[in-house]
Amino acid sequence: MNTTIASVPTQPQRVSGVQAHDLVRRFGSGDSAVTAIDHVSLHVPPGEFTAIMGPSGSGKSTLMHTLAGLDRPTSGHVEIDGIDLGTLNDDALTRLRRDRVGFVFQSFNLLPTLDVRENVLLPFLLAGKRPSGEDSARADQLIARLGLSERVRHRPAQLSGGQQQRVAIARALVTRPAVVFADEPTGALDSRSSREVLDLLRSMADDQRQSIVMVTHDALAASRADRVIILQDGRIVQQLPRTSAAEISRVMLALEAEGVDAEVAR
Numbered sequence: 001m002n003t004t005i006a007s008v009p010t011q012p013q014r015v016s017g018v019q020a021h022d023l024v025r026r027f028g029s030g031d032s033a034v035t036a037i038d039h040v041s042l043h044v045p046p047g048e049f050t051a052i053m054g055p056s057g058s059g060k061s062t063l064m065h066t067l068a069g070l071d072r073p074t075s076g077h078v079e080i081d082g083i084d085l086g087t088l089n090d091d092a093l094t095r096l097r098r099d100r101v102g103f104v105f106q107s108f109n110l111l112p113t114l115d116v117r118e119n120v121l122l123p124f125l126l127a128g129k130r131p132s133g134e135d136s137a138r139a140d141q142l143i144a145r146l147g148l149s150e151r152v153r154h155r156p157a158q159l160s161g162g163q164q165q166r167v168a169i170a171r172a173l174v175t176r177p178a179v180v181f182a183d184e185p186t187g188a189l190d191s192r193s194s195r196e197v198l199d200l201l202r203s204m205a206d207d208q209r210q211s212i213v214m215v216t217h218d219a220l221a222a223s224r225a226d227r228v229i230i231l232q233d234g235r236i237v238q239q240l241p242r243t244s245a246a247e248i249s250r251v252m253l254a255l256e257a258e259g260v261d262a263e264v265a266r
C-alpha cells in the first residue's frame, strides 16, 4: 500500500480569476427584505470574458459589486486570484481592489481638472506611486489603441461621451488588473465606439489573460463574450457559450415572454 500519498498535506486550492461560492446578498429585513443575489456560484478564469444579462432588478449590479469587493455578501464567499475577500479587513480589501481589480462604470468618474493622460495615470497617483516609464508607455499605448492620441491634453469637458468612456476604460486597464468589471460599458456609446471598447475588452482577455466580467443589455456586446450568464430574480437561469447576437436576443425574449405568462397566470 502506498502511504506516501496519504501523508501529503492537502494544499488549499488557489483559483485564479474571480470565483463566487453560493453567494447570497439580502437587503433589509422582515417583510421588506429583498434577496438581490440568491445562491449564485460562478468562476471566471484568467483569459475569460463573461457577460451578465438579465432584466432590470435581476441583481446584475449587486452581483458585480459583490464580486468586486465593493459590497459584502450576506453569505457565501468571493475569491479574487485565490484570495477570499471575506478574510480581508476594509483596508486590505481596498488595497486588493486597487492592485488587482479594474472598474468601468456607466458614469465615467473622470476628474474634470485633469487631462486625458493624467486621468489614465490616476490609479498610480492615487496609490501614491510615480508612474514608471513602463506605466507611462502602457498608458500611451492604451490611449492610442482607443483613438485618443490627438486628445491627450484635452480635459473631460472637451470630449464626447464616447471619448470619455474610452478614457475611463484606459484608466481601468492601465494597472493590468487581474479582473476587470464593466457595468454597461457600451451603454452610452455609438456603434463605432462600442466596437472599439469591445475589441479592447476582448484582447484584454485573449492577449493579457485578464478575467473580464461585463454587465450589458446589448446582445451584440454580449456576443463578443465567451459566455453569457442570464440572471433572473437573483438566480442564474441560463448560461450560453459564445453565440450570435440573434441567438442571445431570442433567449432573452423567450425569458421575458415566460415572465409575462407567469404574470398573467397569477
Ligand SMILES: Nc1ncnc2c1ncn2[C@@H]1O[C@H](COP(=O)(O)OP(=O)(O)O)[C@@H](O)[C@H]1O
Binding pocket: 027, 028, 034, 035, 036, 054, 055, 056, 057, 058, 059, 060, 061, 062, 063
Ligand atoms: N442598496 C439597496 N438596498 C435595498 N435594495 C436594493 C439595494 N440595491 C439593490 N437592491 C434591490 O436588489 C434587487 C437587484 O438590484 P440590482 O442589483 O440593482 O439589479 P440590476 O442591476 O439587475 O437592475 C432589486 O430588487 C433592488 O431593488
Ligand SMILES: [Mg+2]
Binding pocket: 060, 061, 062
Ligand atoms: Mg444595474
